[in-house]
Structures are given as structure tokens and as C-alpha cells.
Amino acid sequence: MMDIAAELPGVIKLGRGDPDLDTPEHIVRAGQDALAGGATHYTHPMGMLELRQAISDDIATHGGARYAPEHIVVTPGGQQAMFIIALGLLDAGDELLLACPGYNPYIQAAELTEAKLVQIRMSLETNFTLTAEMVRAHVTPRSKVLVLINPANPTGTVIPPEEVERICRVAIEHDLIVVSDEIYARLTYDGHRAQPVAALPGMRERTITLSGVSKAYAMTGWRVGYFAGPADLMPALAEIHHGLAISTSAVGQHAAIAALTGPQDCVERIRRTFDARRRVLCDGLDQLGISYAKPQGAFYVYARVADVGIPATDFCERLLTEGRVMIFPGRIYGDYTDDFARISLTQSVEGIEECLRRMSGVVAAIRSERAAS
Numbered sequence: 001m002m003d004i005a006a007e008l009p010g011v012i013k014l015g016r017g018d019p020d021l022d023t024p025e026h027i028v029r030a031g032q033d034a035l036a037g038g039a040t041h042y043t044h045p046m047g048m049l050e051l052r053q054a055i056s057d058d059i060a061t062h063g064g065a066r067y068a069p070e071h072i073v074v075t076p077g078g079q080q081a082m083f084i085i086a087l088g089l090l091d092a093g094d095e096l097l098l099a100c101p102g103y104n105p106y107i108q109a110a111e112l113t114e115a116k117l118v119q120i121r122m123s124l125e126t127n128f129t130l131t132a133e134m135v136r137a138h139v140t141p142r143s144k145v146l147v148l149i150n151p152a153n154p155t156g157t158v159i160p161p162e163e164v165e166r167i168c169r170v171a172i173e174h175d176l177i178v179v180s181d182e183i184y185a186r187l188t189y190d191g192h193r194a195q196p197v198a199a200l201p202g203m204r205e206r207t208i209t210l211s212g213v214s215k216a217y218a219m220t221g222w223r224v225g226y227f228a229g230p231a232d233l234m235p236a237l238a239e240i241h242h243g244l245a246i247s248t249s250a251v252g253q254h255a256a257i258a259a260l261t262g263p264q265d266c267v268e269r270i271r272r273t274f275d276a277r278r279r280v281l282c283d284g285l286d287q288l289g290i291s292y293a294k295p296q297g298a299f300y301v302y303a304r305v306a307d308v309g310i311p312a313t314d315f316c317e318r319l320l321t322e323g324r325v326m327i328f329p330g331r332i333y334g335d336y337t338d339d340f341a342r343i344s345l346t347q348s349v350e351g352i353e354e355c356l357r358r359m360s361g362v363v364a365a366i367r368s369e370r371a372a373s
């Protein structure tokens with residue numbers, strides 16, 4: 001899709017999960033100051049101590065477990081952490097359980113280690129919400145890792161806290177390690193709240209918390225994420241990170257310290273910005289007669305574009321070539337149907353309104369073709 005888009009003029013991009021917003025000024029300044037001050041070297045392989053301390057405080061402040069800095073590894077984005085965790089924990093034949101559709105690098109990480117990917121199929125009828133019963137139904141003696149992405153990408157679903165607790169009880173019962181991807185936890189709407197997993201009883205020792213500054217602080221290009229976990233797992237996982245990256249960029253880490261320790265009103269500003277866009281997009285989809293999962297967190301709307309009468313992959317292609325709007329088909333995220341597309345809220349309200357106008361033209365064309373055939 002990105003290759004096709006690169007050839008076309010005037011494409012509105014609602015594809016990647018990359019906020020269009022600028023990194024808040026005080027964070028950029030901290031990066032600039034760090035560079036001017038000579039932050040141009042490797043850092044401690046696990047990340048600057050000051051940053052790991054800030055991460056520890058940030059996790060605890062938001063209702064998570066308290067991690068010692070030596071149990072936190074700073075990575076070039078949470079993305080790399082997924083592969084470190086998979087390489088460290090999974091042997092060929094082990095099973096990794098992932099709600100489907102789900103963020104695709106977890107699928108690739110499982111494939112890389114020759115683990116067996118077990119996809120737990122979600123559906124629009126339940127707003128793509130994972131439940132303990134669904135997890136239990138997929139557990140086998142080879143199940144090793146359960147990935148929870150909460151709020152979820154691509155669906156924007158937030159698992160209710162009491163359901164997270166039930167899922168965790170299943171994890172304990174079946175001795176699963178939970179990778180809790182909480183990168184969108186600060187971006188929730190309508191009073192929804194994502195429960196940090198490691199803070200729940202019996203979970204600290206079997207949970208790896210994965211997150212980063214990319215989304216809540218609009219810092220995707222700085223490449224700073226992290227994972228934090230139990231004492232027995234972290235040294236080996238840290239060594240894999242060291243082998244892959246040596247350390248995360250010093251300038252990015254300085255900026256991340258400013259993000260986590262500086263004023264936090266920027267996060268609320270970013271959250272409200274996405275919330276306003278979310279409402280506009282959902283209203284527009286309602287008017288077009290396209291159903292979608294009610295987005296409760298993150299910054300995506302997962303829409304059943306096949307409601308207009310053609311498969312989602314065809315719809316996305318036509319929307320791109322005829323309407324000059326780029327969105328991604330759900331198939332990318334392992335969706336077992338070809339019915340959905342993920343629309344990122346990565347344009348201003350005006351940009352989203354323009355996208356809806358263009359979408360409306362393409363939808364009308366498709367509907368009239370179908371009526372005529």
C-alpha cells in the first residue's frame with residue numbers, strides 16, 4: 001500500500017500508527033541539549049540508569065508494578081522488545097497465543113522462533129474483546145506465552161479490568177508467561193481504563209510489561225521503548241538486546257527522560273486530540289453505513305469496510321487509487337476475514353473530514369456498480 005501511495009499525488013495517509021503530531025517542544029529541546037552536551041555515545045546496554053528509574057516511577061505511578069531499574073531494558077522501540085522476548089522465551093513448537101486480529105510483529109516474532117502461533121479469533125459482535133474463556137479454550141500443554149495488547153491494535157478495544165483479572169487467573173493456572181503490551185495505556189476514551197497486568201496478584205513473576213514513549217508523547221521517530229520483567233528472565237533478555245542493538249540511541253533516551261519526568265499535560269492534549277478525531281471518524285462511518293469496533297483506546301478505528309459490498313483488500317486498494325486515501329486492510333493483522341480495515345487517526349479533524357468525503361465518493365461508486373450488476 002505504501003509503495004502504491006508513494007506513486008500517487010495528494011494521498012491522505014491514515015495507514016501507519018505514527019501520530020502526525022509533533023513531539024512536545026520541551027522534549028525536543030531536551031534532545032537538542034543532550035546532543036549539544038555530547039550525548040553521542042553508547043549508553044549502558046540496558047539503558048541510562050536515569051531513564052530506567054524514570055520508567056520505573058512512570059509504571060508505578062500509573063498503577064503498575066514497581067520494577068527495579070535492573071529489571072528494565074530500554075530498547076529501540078517496543079517493537080524490538082517483541083523479538084527479544086520471543087527469541088529469549090520461545091523454542092520451536094512452543095505456543096504463543098495472540099488475539100486475532102492482533103499487531104502483526106508478534107506474528108512475525110513467533111514465526112522467527114519457529115514457535116506455533118495460536119490465534120484466538122475475535123469478532124465484531126463482542127467488540128473484539130478477549131475473554132478468559134477464549135484463552136482457556138486455546139491453551140494446550142505447549143502453550144508458553146500469552147500476548148495481551150491492551151488497548152489493542154488494530155481494534156482499539158480495551159479489555160475490561162475484571163476480564164484482565166480473569167485472564168490472568170487462567171495464565172497462572174496454566175503457567176503462562178504474559179507479555180503485556182501497554183503502549184497505548186495512556187490513550188483511552190469514554191472512561192475506559194487498561195489494567196496493568198504485572199500489578200495483579202501472582203502476575204509480577206510471570207509478566208513482561210512492554211511499552212514505550214512513541215504513542216503517548218508522539219515520539220515514534222526517537223525510537224525508545226522498553227520491557228520490564230521478573231528477575232530470573234531479565235539478564236538473558238538483556239543480553240539478547242545487547243547483541244542486537246548494543247544500546248538505544250543516547251539522544252532518544254535523553255528525550256524520553258524529559259518526556260517521562262517533565263510536564264504531563266502534553267499526554268492529555270494528545271489524548272483529547274485523538275478522541276476528537278475518533279468521534280468525527282465514527283460519525284462519518286455511521287453515515288456511510290459502515291460498521292466498526294467501538295474504539296475505546298489507542299488511535300485506530302477498525303471498520304468493516306466490506307459492508308459496502310467488496311472484500312476489504314479490494315476496498316483499500318480502490319480507496320487508495322480512486323480516493324487517494326490510504327488505510328490498511330485487516331489481513332495485515334492476521335484477520336481471518338477480509339472484511340475489515342484499520343483507519344489510523346493520524347490526520348487533523350479537517351483531514352479526517354476530507355478523508356470521509358473521498359471515502360463517500362468511492363463507496364457511492366462501488367454501491368452503484370453493485371446495484372447495476
Ligand SMILES: Cc1ncc(COP(=O)(O)O)c(C=O)c1O
Binds near residue numbers: 017
Ligand atoms: C501494540 C504495539 N506495540 C508496540 C508498538 C511498537 O512501537 P515502538 O516500536 O514505536 O515503541 C506498536 C507500534 O505500532 C504497537 O502498535
